[in-house]
Amino acid sequence: MEWFGRAAIDFTTSPKSLCLQGKDGEETNLLKICQSAVPPCQLNPLLFNGHAQTMWTAAKAHGPPLRYKRRIFEADHAEFNGSFAVDFAVTDPAQKEEADESLPPRTAYFSETELEAMGSDDERPMLVVLHGLSGGSHEVYLRHAIAPLIDSGKWEACVVISRGCANSKITTGLLYNARATWDVRQTVKWLKKTYPNRPLFGLGFSLGACIMTNYLGEEGSATPLKAAVVVANPWALHISSKMLQSTLIGHHVYQRVLGNSMRALAMKHKDELEKYTNIDTTNLFSQKFLYEFDRAYQCPTWGYPTEEAYYRDASSSDSLLAVRIPLLAINAVDDPIASNLSIPYAEASTNPFTVLCTTSLGGHLGWFEIGGGRWHGKPVCNFLNHMAFEIDLNSINSEANGKRTSGNPMYGTNFDPIRRKMYVKLNQ
Template sequence: MVDLSWILGHARISFTHAPNTIKLTTKAGAHVLLSDLCEKTTPPCYLNPLLFNGHLQTAWTAVKNRDAPIIYKRKIFESDEQTCPGTFAVDFVVHSPSAKDDTLPERTTYFTEDESGSIGSLDSKPMLVTLHGLSGGSHEIYLRHVLAQLVTKEGGWEACVVNSRGCAMSKTTTPFLYNARATWDVRQTVKWLRKAFPNRPLFGIGYSLGANILTNYVGEEGLSCELKAAVVCSNPWNLEVSSLALQRSWIGLEVYSRIMGGNMKKLFEAHSDQILKIPNIDVDKVNKIKYLHEFDRYIQGPTWGYPTEGAYYRDAASTDSLLAVKIPFFAINAEDDPIAVNEAIPYEEFKQNPYVVLCTTSLGGHLSWFQLGGQRWFAKAVVAFLMKIADDIDFESSSSENIGSNGTLVPSGKKPVFDPMHRRLHIPS
């Protein structure tokens, strides 16, 4: 029987996870499986029937759609990472409008020196740390659709957005832009938040490339992760597979890759005075860049020391990092996503780690999932999950078993062990 549910915009929802996901203890003393919590909080996926495939859904993001006004104050951080010095910008959601600053995105101003010095609180409101997608920033409407639902609720959440270097009209003070494996800025932000807001439970969310970075960060932190839980949306996962998939079709290459490459080239041009301090960047080749993989070949490679864009993609991919995640972790992808393609989703890895759950929808596109009226379905799913886990789960009582990075008991002796964060089989010393 032919499935015609797409005609009505009804997307099929599927979940992938380990046979037995971790048990979470509720504040009432009951126990719930992470997989059950994810499934019960995920609403039915009814999308705009006129946007009946991933290309139409994704294209609709270019249309001016339903706004979600969010006001920010920006704080500039000096990086504490010696191998990647410089500054980065974090935008904090605030509730009082202030004077317009034409040097920053709409509804964004800098903290004054007095305001910056007084940031901090002993309140216990949950706080969301947000990572945006490629060449984006705190102004992106897809992330504001989630923030608006959380921060406007009575007694609701606090939130901030970590802007990738050079993005969201931030200045670069050293020759570095974003890197899909560069987790040090989010790590420094989380450490600072933990000190400034000692009682706040911290949660994370990442979108597209930011989802890849967040997954890498959570995997690197392992059991030491300060986040209570994390959500990732439209993660491209295996960056090499996703890149090759874009290059395989005309629309992938000439529409998506060309647009993303063009956006990154504009970012380079805005910060070229810094980036061209790197001696091995070939300016003639940079001037001819059309596609995203060319940007990664001629700018990202020389910047970070990768010999090819493929080496960069393999190193930065978050597929193996997923195996090292040790906090409740919920991922949402659309199977018809033309950018974060279905073939790059690590389905088998999700089955190996009891801390992670994958939700896939048959329709939705890339960071889209548009419904009639302009709302985004994924925002409802994300908010429902975050609200439930923040309101109902007792994280202090939620104990985990001694589970290794591959989902099995940690092996003893000197048997070969796969370390997901080093991506090599090795013999433990």
């Protein structure tokens, strides 16, 4: 029962949750860990529904003042080539006043000397973070979630910047989309090689949560990540898009705001788009709504016939079935952008590696508490700290649920949850 901002919390998972073992030898399971990691959700009663919680995110709250150093990577994928940026959280007091005016606040590029010195044999857990649509490492919702980990002095973290976002430059005509998992895959491989003893963990927000889930599904038990959290995942993008278009506020507020942010992002890269693509930029920059932008950009660039085909192909609800590391997924039922109708309750109930936590209030990346705090940071930090410091990560059995495919052998049918309709050649 909701009363004065007190949200109801529900958990959905397999009847037999993933068995895990603590470093003290005690047996436990993923559901118990998630239930202990998720505190009561007491939100600001003045922000009484999903719209109020979501719209309040536009308030210019400062948030924790994290600082970053940026490294530029050249993509190792033959088809999805070009460059992308990764921002690494830094805590060195000598770097507090250093910043680059061409980058988001409190961010600077690594020097050549610093780049050459990257790498260590330490065993500190490291978090790989994916931000939301047109965002970056500077986003307030992101900093609220990871600042307690960084400030504890026990964690390292980096944010993979989606191509073209957060003042990053593109060197081809490709901006990011929800289907593009290659940059996070390359980053994880690089981290595993550069910091071989660090256990790696994942965290994704909104569209970044969709990308993170798709990556985890594609990799299965092969991913170097030990556990992950995804927050406000839109899951079935075609459903969320249709829900937004079906209401006055969804169409003329959310679709327009999201469309404006993507149009502004594309305009920053006008020269590259005109140099490397055949896109009509005049038409592209005239689009008002997100689905119109996706039709004008994502379809011709990636080869999708319609934006709906792109949404279906990039959705991550099926990918959830193929996840083979402990995953906590957090959604608000009243989220007006990541619609409750898109949340994969049935899929979560079949996979012991996943626990879906839903709150009755919170909006989209809102969860504002009295005083301005953000509730979602608490379960994120609690879960990650528990997995990193209290669980024997070697106890995770990636074959606990068998193969990721299913079917009916009698009739020769087979279902692969991460099969994609868009074909991308493998690296040579």
